[in-house]
Amino acid sequence: MRVIAGKARSLRLKTIEGMDTRPTTDRIKETLFNMLQPYMADCRFLDLFAGSGAIGIEALSRGADCCVFVEQQRKAAECIRDNLKFTRLDGQARVMVMDAVSAIRKLDGEAPFQCIFMDPPYRKKLELDVLRALQGTSLIDEDTLIIVEASLDTTWEQVETMGYQIVKEKRYKTNQHLFLKKGGEL
Numbered sequence: 001m002r003v004i005a006g007k008a009r010s011l012r013l014k015t016i017e018g019m020d021t022r023p024t025t026d027r028i029k030e031t032l033f034n035m036l037q038p039y040m041a042d043c044r045f046l047d048l049f050a051g052s053g054a055i056g057i058e059a060l061s062r063g064a065d066c067c068v069f070v071e072q073q074r075k076a077a078e079c080i081r082d083n084l085k086f087t088r089l090d091g092q093a094r095v096m097v098m099d100a101v102s103a104i105r106k107l108d109g110e111a112p113f114q115c116i117f118m119d120p121p122y123r124k125k126l127e128l129d130v131l132r133a134l135q136g137t138s139l140i141d142e143d144t145l146i147i148v149e150a151s152l153d154t155t156w157e158q159v160e161t162m163g164y165q166i167v168k169e170k171r172y173k174t175n176q177h178l179f180l181k182k183g184g185e186l
Contacts, residue, residue: 001026001054007061013083015052016075028172032147033058035170035179036115039145040064043114046107046139048100048130053080055117060089064115069095070103100126104133112141119149122175127154131162131180146180154178 001013032055033040040059045067047056056067071077077097084090096103100118116139120126127148134140146164156166156178165183169176 001052011087013052013054013057013086014079015054016073016079028175029054029058031170031172032177033062035168036145036147037062039115044068044111046070046113046116048103048116048118049120049126050080050095051076051119053083053095055119056080056093057083057087057089059115059117060092061087064092066092066094068103068107068113069093070100071095071097072099100130101133104130104137104139107139108137110138112144113139114144116140116144116146117149118147122151122154128158128162131159131164135163140182142182144182148178148180150176150178152176 001015040063042063042065043059045056045059045064047053047067048070050056050069050071053069056069060067069080071080074097077095080095084093096106100120118127118130120130127150140146152171152175154176159166159180163183164180166178167181168179
């Protein structure tokens, strides 16, 4: 796994061994960031369920101003710190070792993020818990783009009743990305 583009381009990133994380493939990451590029300049980026940190590091490499990485597994959080140091992007990052909902509560009161990416464990509906936790916080506004990586069989009928608007869906062979924005009152 490597950084695709930007100032840390081609640098190889570490991953933790085992099946506890699922690194996003380079091909899917490249497709994702081709869609996200207009948001990257000076953006505040939130990487939830960050794993090795590859998505947030790609965002920083491509021009994001800062990134908050949230990962509850200590081994994975150490891997993120190592990758940030290796890519020399650690000065623009904060790593929070806790679950995503607790991190949202702790971050509430800060400025909104322009992009929030989450790649929770599949089929546990944790993305819905996170979307609920984001409701009414200072972390999202009408311009915030929320991207959820999920299994192909994940359904999204609940997100619109929660006050989010589906902007785009992108399906790949093995998974999908759902792009959301705040729609109306949350």
